[in-house]
Amino acid sequence: MTSTAPPTTDELRARAVTSLHSIGVTLPEGDDLPARTPLTGEHLFVLAAATDADADAAIAAARAAFLTWRTTPAPRRGELVRRLGELLREHKSDLADLVTIEAGKIRSEALGEVQEMIDICDFAVGLSRQLYGRTIASERPGHRLAETWHPLGVVGVISAFNFPAAVWSWNTAVALVCGDTVVWKPSELTPLTSLACDRLLARAAEEAGAPSEVHRLLLGDRAVGERLVDDPRIALVSATGSTRMGRAVGPRVAARFGRSLLELGGNNAAIVAPSADLDLAVPAIVFAAAGTAGQRCTTLRRLIVHRDIADTLIERLAAAYAKLPVGDPFDDTTLVGPLISAAALDAMHEAVTRVQAEGGEILAGGNRRLAGAAPAAAYIEPVLVRVAEQSDVVREETFAPILYVLTYDTLDEAIALHNGVPQGLSSSIFTRDQREAEIFLSAEGSDCGIANVNIGTSGAEIGGAFGGEKDTGGGRESGSDAWKAYMRSATNTVSYATELSLAQGVSFL
C-alpha cells in the first residue's frame, strides 16, 4: 500500500489557527512549551508553561469557587455541563481537527473522541438529578439512618496525550455536577487541544451564569503535575497515564491522605476459541490492535489463540495487516496515523528487536513509512508477531501497534496466560460457546476491569465504569457509579424518639 503524505507544518499550523479562532482561544505565547504535531514531527508554536505562582493562584481560585459551587443545587450545576455539551456539538469538527493535529488520530477517531465528550456531558446532566443517597434500616425505634453524598473539593486532573480531550471531560463533567471544581494539567504533548477545551468550558460558564473559577488549566510538564499531587488543597488527584507515572503519584498523594484515582497502563488480551466467528473476530481484532496506531490504553496487545485455528486466523490477520493504509490521518482512506514521537518509534523497535532475539516471528508489518516525506514523524506499519511464550517483553506495555500472538490448548491455560501480566485493564473472548464465555466473565476468569465477549478490548461506551486492576491502578471513571469517587459520603443518624436509645443495646446513665 502507498501512504498519503501529511500536510505541511505550515498548512497544519493554519488549520490549527482556524480551529482555535473559531473556538475563541488566545494562545499564551512564551518560550518554554512547544506545541508540536506528530503528523510532521515539527513545532507549530511555542507557548508559555504555568509557573509555580500560576499553579498556586489556580488552586486558590478553584478552592474559593468550590465554597460556593458546592451549595449550588446539583441540577443547576448540570446546566453548566449541558451548555458545555452544546458547545462541543457546535465545535465538534474544530476540536477533532486539534486532536488529529496534536495526537495524530484519524479523522473518524478524532470525531469519536469529541462524541464521547458529548456523551459524558449528557450522562452528567442526567446524573445531576440522581446523586442518590439511601435510607438504611435502623436497629433503634424512632431513628432514621441515612447516607448522603456531598461535594468533595478541588479535583486535580492529570491526563495523557492519547485521549487529550475525552479523559478531561469524563472527569470534569462528572466532577462539576458533583459540586467539585477542577484544576487540569493536561499532557505537555497536547496543549492546543486543552486550551480549546478550557475555552469552551469558560464560555459555557459565562453563558450558564456559573463562576469561571470552577475550572482552571495549567499547561506544563510533570513538574506542574507534581504541584497538584503535593497540594493539600487538592482533595482528589485523578491521574491518567503510564504505570510509571502512577507509581510516583499514588504514594505521594497517599502520604498526605489525599485521594487518588489512577487510570494507568494496560496490556490487554483477547482469547480466540475454536468456535469463534472469525468473520466477526478478524475486523474486531484489527481495529483493537492497530486502531489509534496502537496508542490506546485499551489497545489489544496479546492474542491468545486456540492451536486448532491459529494458522487460519494468522493467515487472515496477516492479509488484513498487509492492506492497512498508514499515513496522513486527515485522509479519509487512512486507518493508521503516526506514532506520537520518535521516542515511541524507538520503543517499538526495541520491543520488536527483543522479541525477535527470543525467537519471535514477524508475520506482518513493521516497515517505516513516509520517512522521506516526513522525516521527523513516526509512521510505521502495525506489527503482528508470533511468540512461543509470554516473556518479559510481552508482559510489558509498549505503547505502539505490536500484537503478540500466543497459542493455547485448554481454556484454563488461556486464562492463566491472559491474567499472567502485571496490568489488568481490558480483555475479551471470542467464542460461540456460552459456557466458555461465562467462565471468562466469572470470578475465575478475566481479572480485568473490562471483560468483553465477541467484541474487542478497545472502544468502551461512557455508560459503564472505565478502569482496571493491578498495575492499571484500580480507578473507575465515567459511567455507572464512578461519580462516587468525586464525592464524600456522610452517614446520618437522626433520632425522633423521646428517649435516648444506644446502639448495640448499651446502657449508660
Ligand code: NAD
Ligand atoms: P505519561 O505517564 O508519560 O504522562 C501522563 C501525564 O502524567 C502527563 O500529563 C504527564 O505530564 C504527567 N506526569 C508524568 N509523570 C508525573 C509525575 N511524576 N507527577 C505528576 N504528573 C506526572 O503517559 P502518556 O505517554 O501521556 O500516555 C500513555 C500512557 O497512558 C500509557 O501507559 C497508557 O496506557 C496510559 N493511559 C491510560 C488510560 C486509562 O484510562 N487507564 C487512558 C489513557 C492512557
